[in-house]
Amino acid sequence: MISRRRFLQVTGAAIATSTLAACGDGGAGGGGAKASGELTLPTYKPFEGLHPDFPGAESGLEPGFLKFPADAVSSVKAPPLKSAVTALTETFATPPPPMGSNPMWQALNSALGGELRLTIGTDPGYPEKFATLLASDSLPDLMWLPPNQGIPNVGPMLEAKFQDLTKYLSGDAVLEYPNLAALKPASWRTAVVNGKIWGAPIPSTPFGQVMMGNPKTWAKVGGLQCTTADEFFAKCKELTNGTNYALEPAIINMLHMFGEWFGAPNGWRVNQDRSLTHLYETDNYKAAVEYAAKLWAAKVFYPDLNLADATPKTVNGQIAAQVVVGPRATADFRTLDPTLFVDTMIPFGHDGKAKPVYDMGYGTVGFTPFKKTDEGRIRELLALMDYLSAPFGTKEYLVKNFGVEGQQYQLDAQKNPVLTKAGQQQAPGLVSALQIMNSPESVIFNPANPDDTRKIYETEQKLLKFAMRNPTAGTYSDTSSKVGPKLTAAFRDTIVDIVTGRQKMDAYDAALKRWKSGGGDKMRGEFAAVLPSSVPVTGS
Amino acid sequence: MLKANSEKRQARNGLPLKAKWRRDWQMVLLMIPGVVFLLVFFYLPVLGNVVAFQDFQPFLGIMHSEWNGLQNFVNLYANPDFWDALRNTLVLAGVQLLLFFPVPIGLALIVDSLVSNRFRRWFQTIAYLPHFLSWVLVVTLFQQSLGGAGFVNNLLRQAGLDPIPFMTNPDTFPLLVVAQLIWKDAGWAMIIFLAALTTVDVSLYEAAAADGAGRWRRLWHITLPSLRTVIVLLLILRIGDILSVGFEQFILQRDSVGSGAAEVLDTFTYYAGVVGGDWSSGAAAGLAKGVVGALLLWGANSLAHRLGEPGIFQKRGAS
Numbered sequence: 001m002i003s004r005r006r007f008l009q010v011t012g013a014a015i016a017t018s019t020l021a022a023c024g025d026g027g028a029g030g031g032g033a034k035a036s037g038e039l040t041l042p043t044y045k046p047f048e049g050l051h052p053d054f055p056g057a058e059s060g061l062e063p064g065f066l067k068f069p070a071d072a073v074s075s076v077k078a079p080p081l082k083s084a085v086t087a088l089t090e091t092f093a094t095p096p097p098p099m100g101s102n103p104m105w106q107a108l109n110s111a112l113g114g115e116l117r118l119t120i121g122t123d124p125g126y127p128e129k130f131a132t133l134l135a136s137d138s139l140p141d142l143m144w145l146p147p148n149q150g151i152p153n154v155g156p157m158l159e160a161k162f163q164d165l166t167k168y169l170s171g172d173a174v175l176e177y178p179n180l181a182a183l184k185p186a187s188w189r190t191a192v193v194n195g196k197i198w199g200a201p202i203p204s205t206p207f208g209q210v211m212m213g214n215p216k217t218w219a220k221v222g223g224l225q226c227t228t229a230d231e232f233f234a235k236c237k238e239l240t241n242g243t244n245y246a247l248e249p250a251i252i253n254m255l256h257m258f259g260e261w262f263g264a265p266n267g268w269r270v271n272q273d274r275s276l277t278h279l280y281e282t283d284n285y286k287a288a289v290e291y292a293a294k295l296w297a298a299k300v301f302y303p304d305l306n307l308a309d310a311t312p313k314t315v316n317g318q319i320a321a322q323v324v325v326g327p328r329a330t331a332d333f334r335t336l337d338p339t340l341f342v343d344t345m346i347p348f349g350h351d352g353k354a355k356p357v358y359d360m361g362y363g364t365v366g367f368t369p370f371k372k373t374d375e376g377r378i379r380e381l382l383a384l385m386d387y388l389s390a391p392f393g394t395k396e397y398l399v400k401n402f403g404v405e406g407q408q409y410q411l412d413a414q415k416n417p418v419l420t421k422a423g424q425q426q427a428p429g430l431v432s433a434l435q436i437m438n439s440p441e442s443v444i445f446n447p448a449n450p451d452d453t454r455k456i457y458e459t460e461q462k463l464l465k466f467a468m469r470n471p472t473a474g475t476y477s478d479t480s481s482k483v484g485p486k487l488t489a490a491f492r493d494t495i496v497d498i499v500t501g502r503q504k505m506d507a508y509d510a511a512l513k514r515w516k517s518g519g520g521d522k523m524r525g526e527f528a529a530v531l532p533s534s535v536p537v538t539g540s
Numbered sequence: 541m542l543k544a545n546s547e548k549r550q551a552r553n554g555l556p557l558k559a560k561w562r563r564d565w566q567m568v569l570l571m572i573p574g575v576v577f578l579l580v581f582f583y584l585p586v587l588g589n590v591v592a593f594q595d596f597q598p599f600l601g602i603m604h605s606e607w608n609g610l611q612n613f614v615n616l617y618a619n620p621d622f623w624d625a626l627r628n629t630l631v632l633a634g635v636q637l638l639l640f641f642p643v644p645i646g647l648a649l650i651v652d653s654l655v656s657n658r659f660r661r662w663f664q665t666i667a668y669l670p671h672f673l674s675w676v677l678v679v680t681l682f683q684q685s686l687g688g689a690g691f692v693n694n695l696l697r698q699a700g701l702d703p704i705p706f707m708t709n710p711d712t713f714p715l716l717v718v719a720q721l722i723w724k725d726a727g728w729a730m731i732i733f734l735a736a737l738t739t740v741d742v743s744l745y746e747a748a749a750a751d752g753a754g755r756w757r758r759l760w761h762i763t764l765p766s767l768r769t770v771i772v773l774l775l776i777l778r779i780g781d782i783l784s785v786g787f788e789q790f791i792l793q794r795d796s797v798g799s800g801a802a803e804v805l806d807t808f809t810y811y812a813g814v815v816g817g818d819w820s821s822g823a824a825a826g827l828a829k830g831v832v833g834a835l836l837l838w839g840a841n842s843l844a845h846r847l848g849e850p851g852i853f854q855k856r857g858a859s
Contacts, residue, residue, distance in 0.1 A: 128814055135598035152817030157599040243694055303688020303703070305796045486816035490621070493799040502710055502798050 039166065039195050041188050042174035045181040047391040049073060052443065054457045059464050060206035060360060062328075064444040064457040068416045069393040075179050076396060080383030081114030086140035087368070088133060089437040090121040096429030104403040104426040111399050112387060120433045127151050134161065139371045141381060144437045145199070147190055147366040154481050158198050162369040166197045168382060177386035179396075184441060189474035191367035199367035200385040202439045205326035207463065208266075208361035211257045211345035212329065213321035214314050217244075224321065224343040229261055229291055229350040236300040239320045246300040246320045248310035251292065251496050253323035254301075256359070258288040260347040260466075266359040267470035268527065269538040276471070276528045278520060280491060280512055287350070289508065292499045305500075315340060325361065327459040328444055330452060341452060344459045347466050355539075358466035362473065368437045388438035392445065401431055416447035471535045477526035483519040491515045589830075592823040612824035622825060624800070625808035632804060633782040635714040636721060641778065643726045645771065648733035649763065664734070667727025675788035678724050682716075683707060707793070710801035717789065729774075736770040737763070772849045780837025783829045805829050 056063035099105045099117070109115050119140060121129045130143065130151060139161065145151065167173065174181045180200050187201040213224040221235040236246035247254055264284035269277040279285050295301065302310070302319050313319040315336045324332070333342045347356035370381050390396030398417060402409040408423030419427055444460075446452040477484075494511035497503040555563070592612055594605040616622050647667060654660040670678070685691045686706040693703035706716060744762050753761065787806040794802040803811075805825060813822015837852075844851035 127817075131598045131814070131817070131819075135601060137601060153597060153599075156597065160597075160599045242697065243689065303693070303708075304683060304690075305688075305708070306683060306792070482817075486812070486818065489811065489816070496795070497798045497800060500708070500798070502800065 039192060039197070040171040041185045041192070042169050042183070042197070043172050043181060044183075044185050045175060045178065047075070047179070047182040047394075047440075050391065050393050054444070054454070056441075056443075060363075060467065061457075061460050061464060062205065062207075062442050062444050064453040065392065066450040066453055067414055068445070068447065070415055072393060072395045072398055074396070075390045075394040076383070076387050079111060079113030080380065080387045081112045081116075082380060084115040084117055085142065085381065085384060086117045086119070087142035087144075087437060088119045088121065088130065088140050089142075089144045089368075089433045090123060090126045090146075091429045091433040092123055092436070093428040093432040095120055095122060096433070097426060102426050102430065104408045104423065105430055107404050107407070108399060108430075111396075112384065116384075118430075118433055120429070141371050141373070141377075142368050142437065143371075144202075144368045145366050147362060147364065152482055152485065155194050155476070155478065158193055158196075158369060161372065162198055163372050163378060164196045165199060165370065165378070165382070168378060169197045169200075177382055179386045179389040179391060179440065180382070182391055182440065183389065186474070187364050187441070190362075190364040192474075193476060199369040200382075200389060200438060201367045202365045202435075202437065203363065203441045204361070204365045204439065205328055205442050206360055206363040207326040207328075207460065208359040209253060209256055209323050209325055210327055210329070210463070211254075211321050212314070212324050212333070212342045213345065214317055214333075214340065215343050216340075217317045217320045218343065224345055225348075226345075227348050228352040229258070232261075233291075233295060233298070236295060236320075237298055240298075240300045244318055244320075245302040247295065247302065248314070248319050248322035249302045249305045249307055250310070250323055251296075251301070251305075251499050252492055254295075255288055255292050255495065255499070257323060257345070257347075258291050259285050260357050260359060261350045262288045262291070263349070263354050263357060264288055265538055266357065266468040268472055268524075270471045270531070270535060272537055274528070274531060274537070276524050276531070278524065280515060280520075286508060289495060289498055290505060291350070293501065293505070296499050297501060312336060314342070321345070327456045327463065328442075330456060331446060334446075334449065334452070338448075341449075341455070344463075346459075346462050356466050357468040358463045360467050360469045362470075365436060365439075385438055388434060389440050391440040392443045397440070400434055401427075403427060412447070414447070414450070418447060468538070471531065471538070472527045475527060475530045475532065477523050477530075479519045479522040479526055484523065487515050487518050487520060490518075589823060589827050591820050592827045594820055596819045596823070598819065608820075612820045613828065615821060616824050616828065619821075621803070621812075622808060625803045625805050625825075628801065629783055629785055629804045632714050632717060632785045635718055636785060637778065637782070639715075639718045640721050640726070641775070643722050644729035645733055645767065647726055647730040648737060649759070651730065651734060652737045664727070664730075667730060669727070670724045671728035673724065675724075675786075675792060678720055679789065679792045682720055708796050710797045713793075713797045713801040716793075717785075720789065721786075732774070733767060733770060736767050740766040769850060772844050772847075773852055776837065776840040776844055776852050779840040780833055782836060783833050 050063075050069065052063035053066045054064035055061075096102055096105065099109070099115070105116075117140075119133075126146065130145075133139065133143070134157070143162075145154070151157075169177075169180065183201055183203060186206075187203045188197070189201075191197055191199050191201045211224075215224070217239065218224040218235070221238050226232040226235065239246040259279070262284045264282055265277070265279055267279055269279075269282060271277060302313070307313075310319050310322040311332055314322050315333055327344050330342050330344070333340050347358050349356050368385070370378065373381075387396055388400060390400065398405075398409075402417045402419065403423055403426065405411065405417075407420070408427055409417040409419050412418045444453045444456050446456075491511050491514075494503065494507055498505060498507055561568075588602075591602060591605070593607060593609060594602070595608050595611075596602070596605045651660055651664055651667075654663065673681075683690060687693070688703060688705070688708060690707075692706075696703050706712075740763060745758055748758050748762060783805055785804050785806075787804075787810070790802045790804050790807050791810070794807060796802075809822045809825045809829075812825065813819050816822075841851040841853065
């Protein structure tokens with residue numbers, strides 16, 4: 001439902017132009033706990049009665065469904081709302097028709113028992129909208145808080161303006177809201193700041209960025225998969241020809257992929273003595289930058305750095321490979337060409353021997369805090385969160401994502417919901433806005449191409465062999481929250497300069513020095529001080 | 541004393557206040573919407589500059605954010621990025637002044653010398669239409685024709701030649717910027733000179749021609765002197781505005797040439813303030829820019845007075 005380019009930004013991976021912190025790149029740092037030791041996370045009670053065709057796993061493997069469960073069950077007892085609720089959210093599709101002329105929205109309102117008045121921001125510009133609204137002092141009831149769009153000073157902001165929900169959600173208290181209890185503890189960590197719970201987390205794919213390529217294009221050079229960086233380089237050169245190019249010009253994202261082949265850590269490396277080394281400080285990342293510069297000099301990148309979305313060009317073969325978020329993104333290419341199932345690159349060691357890594361993502365797109373209010377209203381808003389977090393396979397999930405049968409969707413031959421013409425017009429913008437403020441745990445589901453689900457499930461298993469998580473995920477650093485986005489942006493400016501040949505490699509060390517003295521060293525200290533003992537030494 | 545004062549005032553204005561009001565009240569009424577507009581959208585926001593002296597947090601607001609005196613300016617002074625942005629701004633402004641400013645004057649002279657009225661109007665329209673295109677369109681247009689995957693470079697590639705990095709070479713970026721500016725705005729800026737040209741007394745040309753002055757001598761001795769006041773006025777305005785070289789044009793091309801070449805004061809303010817969440821630093825940079833701009837404006841105007849030009853504003857009785 002969420003378009004690839006936009007989703008990339010939400011999940012924090014910066015496109016060449018974006019200013020976001022990337023997952024797996026140490027820039028993010030919104031959630032977590034300073035005093036998480038004292039906090040009991042909400043009790044985890046998975047939703048009963050769902051039987052995926054491919055089971056999920058603790059490792060992050062997403063459950064896969066070939067068919068939407070027949071006879072969807074109800075997951076809430078009563079409509080959650082008594083009066084209207086206002087909320088700020090963001091859509092990553094074309095904004096929907098307004099409530100007054102959107103029957104799907106109206107149907108959702110009547111199912112909820114009250115009007116859900118959404119202010120729907122668009123991308124880019126959400127942090128600015130958020131900040132201005134915050135300064136205006138007339139806050140909506142709910143405001144989606146992205147963990148990685150660089151909203152600074154999250155801790156003091158939450159304390160000043162938003163509602164502490166700990167006593168309603170911590171431990172068994174959450175069981176009153178079964179759909180919230182079905183969110184995993186790993187997801188809940190996003191919503192914990194200063195040892196308090198501030199909202200329901202919004203799970204997304206736990207997988208990070210992957211490189212995808214059009215198999216028709218790559219067939220000429222023996223396929224997308226490679227075993228050494230030199231082989232990849234040679235294939236890229238061969239594919240670049242006339243107005244065809246091997247790689248999309250999203251330098252930072254491509255660099256992220258190369259870093260995995262060169263064994264660079266996910267954000268931070270945990271050393272034997274449990275000290276931390278940042279990604280930028282490793283020789284692995286530096287080697288990846290050199291490799292990227294070599295590719296750039298060979299002119300295999302599409303030469304227009306301002307290219308907004310490479311997807312159509314990958315589909316028509318003008319660009320051979322691009323970077324997207326998570327193996328499920330194959331669906332975005334299917335939308336443009338129903339016959340195309342793109343390949344996903346499995347990381348390999350740069351010299352054919354070294355062990356590659358695969359960086360898992362942030363796992364959530366943040367949480368949605370409540371404006372300070374009284375207990376009755378809090379319960380009402382929590383019931384709304386519960387409704388909108390209804391898992392895949394429930395009636396509420398259908399209402400939220402597909403609308404009403406016969407109006408916005410129909411069941412196809414396999415009994416899968418498919419949007420009607422009216423649904424295609426009313427749903428995407430609204431669904432995207434709802435999904436970004438509340439979501440159940442993610443699943444793999446491709447109603448039109450069930451076999452894709454099996455293939456994606458297999459890809460996920462392959463990626464998980466090399467999976468590495470950011471050791472600081474779920475912890476909090478004041479410095480990272482305050483100056484992290486700015487430091488990351490400045491460092492990346494230099495990296496892009498180096499890769500594109502505007503600066504020499506020796507600019508790397510100068511930029512690194514500035515990153516360290518500007519707050520990087522302070523961040524390291526703060527993250528190291530709260531590094532959970534459960535986080536393993538990197539590479540062990 | 542009182543009497544002397546009012547006498548003085550009367551002498552200065554020529555008329556008592558009441559009589560002036562009777563004469564001008566319609567004018568004053570007509571001005572009100574404009575004045576209100578300026579007050580609400582220009583003067584009131586100026587008050588927001590107090591955040592430059594605070595550690596402003598949007599969730600605390602101006603009332604509850606902490607004051608930190610001149611700390612933001614000290615930080616700015618110590619920030620090499622700010623100085624880079626300032627340097628880029630000045631370089632770009634210099635290049636613009638040198639290469640852009642004379643173009644509309646030349647254009648106006650050419651258009652003015654065109655004999656066919658129809659052709660003249662046609663040319664004028666074509667020249668100023670690009671002004672109404674947004675920067676996004678202008679940059680896209682340049683990208684499509686001169687960009688790495690654009691028309692010209694694709695032609696070069698097909699001919700087996702190396703593509704030319706028009707859009708991505710940081711060293712030639714100021715030239716690219718001026719080229720875009722000329723394409724977009726030279727025609728528009730020409731209009732004011734054209735208007736000035738119509739005020740030149742035709743009999744002067746006739747007299748000069750009768751005295752045997754050729755085309756160039758007439759241009760040098762009649763046309764340009766008549767334009768001088770307008771040229772100086774616009775030059776002063778431009779100098780006062782010199783630290784605002786544009787925003788969209790740079791933010792759109794920042795990734796293509798890197799921040800080293802394309803970061804100007806306005807984009808710095810945006811990235812540090814709005815995107816980086818350091819609103820106070822952004823405001824401090826903006827305020828510093830405004831103060832310097834005002835000083836430059838005043839300086840250029842004084843210089844113009846000294847050279848005997850009216851400038852943009854005058855001391856009473858100076859002319």
